[in-house]
Amino acid sequence: MEVKQFQAESKRLLDLMIHSIYTHKEIFLRELISNASDAIDKLHYRSLTEENVKVDSAAFEIRIDLDKEARTLTISDNGCGMTKEELESNLGVIAKSGSLAFKQENEAKEDIDIIGQFGVGFYSAFMVSDKVTVISRPYGSDTAYKWESEGADGYTIEECQKDSYGTTIILHILENREEEDYDEYLDSYRIQGIVKKYSDYIRYPIKMMVEKSRPKEGSEGEYETYTEEVTVNSMVPIWRKTKAEVTEDDYNQFYKEKFFDFTDPARVIRSSTEGTATYTALLFIPARTPFDYYTKEYEKGLQLYANGVLIMEKCADLLPDYFSFVKGLVDSQDLSLNISREMLQHDRQLKIIASRLEKKIKSELLSMQQNDREKYDAFFKNFGLQLKFGVYNDYGTHKELLKDLLEFYSSAEKKLVTLKEYVERMKEDQKFIYYACGDTVEKIDRLPQTELVKDKGYEILYLTENVDEFALKVLHEFDGKEFKSVSAGDLGFEETEEEKKEDEAQEKESRELFTFMGEALAGKVKAVRASKRLKSHPVCLSSDGELSLEMEKVLNAMPTDEKVKAERVLEINEGHPIFATLTRLYETDKEKLKDYAALLYDQALLIEGFPIEDPVAYSNLVCSLMADQ
Numbered sequence: 026m027e028v029k030q031f032q033a034e035s036k037r038l039l040d041l042m043i044h045s046i047y048t049h050k051e052i053f054l055r056e057l058i059s060n061a062s063d064a065i066d067k068l069h070y071r072s073l074t075e076e077n078v079k080v081d082s083a084a085f086e087i088r089i090d091l092d093k094e095a096r097t098l099t100i101s102d103n104g105c106g107m108t109k110e111e112l113e114s115n116l117g118v119i120a121k122s123g124s125l126a127f128k129q130e131n132e133a134k135e136d137i138d139i140i141g142q143f144g145v146g147f148y149s150a151f152m153v154s155d156k157v158t159v160i161s162r163p164y165g166s167d168t169a170y171k172w173e174s175e176g177a178d179g180y181t182i183e184e185c186q187k188d189s190y191g192t193t194i195i196l197h198i199l200e201n202r203e204e205e206d207y208d209e210y211l212d213s214y215r216i217q218g219i220v221k222k223y224s225d226y227i228r229y230p231i232k233m234m235v236e237k238s239r240p241k242e243g244s245e246g247e248y249e250t251y252t253e254e255v256t257v258n259s260m261v262p263i264w265r266k267t268k269a270e271v272t273e274d275d276y277n278q279f280y281k282e283k284f285f286d287f288t289d290p291a292r293v294i295r296s297s298t299e300g301t302a303t304y305t306a307l308l309f310i311p312a313r314t315p316f317d318y319y320t321k322e323y324e325k326g327l328q329l330y331a332n333g334v335l336i337m338e339k340c341a342d343l344l345p346d347y348f349s350f351v352k353g354l355v356d357s358q359d360l361s362l363n364i365s366r367e368m369l370q371h372d373r374q375l376k377i378i379a380s381r382l383e384k385k386i387k388s389e390l391l392s393m394q395q396n397d398r399e400k401y402d403a404f405f406k407n408f409g410l411q412l413k414f415g416v417y418n419d420y421g422t423h424k425e426l427l428k429d430l431l432e433f434y435s436s437a438e439k440k441l442v443t444l445k446e447y448v449e450r451m452k453e454d455q456k457f458i459y460y461a462c463g464d465t466v467e468k469i470d471r472l473p474q475t476e477l478v479k480d481k482g483y484e485i486l487y488l489t490e491n492v493d494e495f496a497l498k499v500l501h502e503f504d505g506k507e508f509k510s511v512s513a514g515d516l517g518f519e520e521t522e523e524e525k526k527e528d529e530a531q532e533k534e535s536r537e538l539f540t541f542m543g544e545a546l547a548g549k550v551k552a553v554r555a556s557k558r559l560k561s562h563p564v565c566l567s568s569d570g571e572l573s574l575e576m577e578k579v580l581n582a583m584p585t586d587e588k589v590k591a592e593r594v595l596e597i598n599e600g601h602p603i604f605a606t607l608t609r610l611y612e613t614d615k616e617k618l619k620d621y622a623a624l625l626y627d628q629a630l631l632i633e634g635f636p637i638e639d640p641v642a643y644s645n646l647v648c649s650l651m652a653d654q
């Protein structure tokens with residue numbers, strides 16, 4: 026028997042390997058199964074290209090055997106096997122990859138999906154075992170060799186017996202340590218779970234003898250255990266099957282199992298591309314909002330597979346935040362993986378894939394909006410908030426992409442409408458897209474500010490979410506039409522010359538009264554003005570400048586010390602009987618007028634949903650007026 030030392034660098038590497046490359050010990054199984062699959066691929070390939078290589082491809086398989094007593098986990102394959110030299114060069118030199126060499130030699134040929142490339146995966150076996158034995162017999166040779174190593178000290182190699190070609194790897198699993206449980210790698214159920222998780226789509230059957238139980242024949246209530254061979258992996262991933270092979274139900278089932286949902290998805294998106302980035306994506310839009318969706322705990326991301334082998338459970342880089350509700354996976358052969366297969370060295374490919382997926386998701390959502398509106402509206406109720414945040418975030422960088430997907434409740438249609446639909450319905454003389462903010466649609470509908478806009482026959486978008494107005498401010502316009510709040514200082518109505526003159530005359534007349542009231546409310550409002558938007562209601566609040574009252578409310582609700590204040594304007598309806606009373610008081614009782622100004626201001630605050638400064642004073646004033654009657 027020959028005892029050989031690992032090369033010097035290999036020793037250090039092995040140590041590094043065992044302690045730092047992989048974060049999860051369980052991936053050793055993925056690495057060894059991928060190697061077995063590569064070995065079968067190689068033999069399969071040779072059988073197609075070399076005349077003297079004849080194998081029955083239906084017999085290709087990978088086996089896993091567990092022996093709790095002996096503490097061994099054995100992985101066998103009937104792939105190409107290794108010669109003595111190959112055992113030495115592939116397993117004796119860390120970071121030497123026979124698979125990479127094979128790939129390079131056969132680069133011109135298509136359809137080689139070899140997984141290995143770094144020449145380190147094998148050594149992950151030492152994360153869970155204190156001794157690794159490899160028995161290998163190359164196809165076409167009668168001689169087998171046994172390679173054995175206990176880690177950094179080196180390895181032995183000797184001739185041995187093996188019945189058929191292929192490789193058997195025996196891991197001598199470590200004893201449990203205080204902080205580490207290694208017994209789990211001898212547990213059949215756990216091993217099946219690991220295979221399912223990482224290697225479910227290895228295209229050769231991964232077989233195991235599994236213990237099962239069944240009712241004992243001839244006796245009642247008694248059970249007996251028996252062992253049965255099962256194929257643990259599904260082999261062909263659903264996304265690699267042709268469209269004709271998969272039913273809608275198959276997709277739904279797959280989604281529910283894989284992404285832990287009880288409900289069928291609202292939409293299934295399948296997309297395959299070849300060229301600069303070759304990939305297949307299978308995406309799902311959930312029909313319901315995940316319970317943790319709008320919490321910090323929710324993690325976005327798609328599963329990432331390299332050739333059917335799971336590389337990353339949640340690859341966040343594949344989804345922008347505004348599409349974070351999308352579930353699914355991407356499988357690609359073109360990824361530049363790093364050694365641990367956990368991260369990507371160059372994310373160029375990933376970026377290309379992500380940007381293609383983004384476009385695809387948008388076009389699917391638009392198609393849903395156009396062809397299945399009911400479903401889209403339901404989707405929007407679930408995830409629209411996220412899209413609106415998407416418009417607002419990053420200084421509006423994504424607004425062009427997202428604006429067509431937005432919906433708001435319409436005063437005219439009494440349902441969600443898109444901005445495009447709004448603009449198409451705009452009246453000829455209408456210059457702006459009008460909106461009003463409030464807690465609920467019902468409350469907004471009753472806002473005095475909406476009166477005249479509605480009266481003109483203009484549609485109003487009712488904004489009920491905090492982010493809504495901010496999103497519209499970032500959008501600024503849609504199809505050349507700017508947004509305008511019904512509470513804005515100037516509503517932008519067309520006025521005839523006559524109307525303008527009339528306004529000016531009226532303004533002159535009441536200027537003194539409003540200046541007096543403004544002074545009485547100094548510090549609370551910027552001005553008191555005659556209203557151009559009220560019809561039947563006596564008062565309302567509006568704001569000058571960019572900051573609206575609603576935005577003030579939202580910003581001040583945030584847990585920061587900085588508070589903002591909109592420039593409030595108290596608007597009085599000159600057509601309302603109260604105006605005559607105010608005019609009379611200005612002449613007869615200025616003190617009372619001050620009280621009335623305070624009362625009207627408080628009323629306007631209440632209508633807007635703001636708290637009033639001094640509820641007791643307000644109540645006393647109302648009561649004294651009632652007593653006057």
Ligand SMILES: Nc1ncnc2c1ncn2[C@@H]1O[C@H](COP(=O)(O)OP(=O)(O)OP(=O)(O)O)[C@@H](O)[C@H]1O
Nearest residue numbers: 060064115122123124141142143144145146147192
């Ligand atoms: N079951 C096997 N049958 C035949 N050859 C194998 C087997 N396992 C490993 N090898 C050979 O040993 C080499 C080294 O394996 P190792 O897992 O360390 O690296 P790799 O698979 O090439 O790359 P990666 O680190 O990316 O997994 C492989 O490239 C392959 O040539």
